[in-house]
Amino acid sequence: CYSTNLFEFLRFDKGQRYICTALNDKTMKRFWLFQRTEELEQYLVEYTERSKILGLLTM
Known part of the structure; x- marks a missing residue:
């Protein structure tokens, strides 16, 4: 992961x-x-969904 935002979400x-x-x-x-892991995969999906809601991702 190169994103500090994603790193902080996963870590903290x-x-x-x-x-x-x-x-x-x-x-x-x-x-x-x-x-x-499966757990990490779920967190990545959650992060993506949160980012879309906040307007951080435009997918």
């Missing part, structure tokens, strides 16, 4: 622990790596 709102954090070699942009 949902209590998900990330595996590691690093910088992309080409962009030097920070990212966080989470283990992909």
Whole structure:
């Protein structure tokens, strides 16, 4: 995940622990790596729905 908003949602709102954090070699942009589980998938759906409601995503 490259989004700090998504990271904060997963980490602080949902209590998900990330595996590691690093910088992309080409962009030097920070990212966080989470283990992909069914629970995480549900949180990603929830995050997407919340973002649509708040007008943050235009899908």
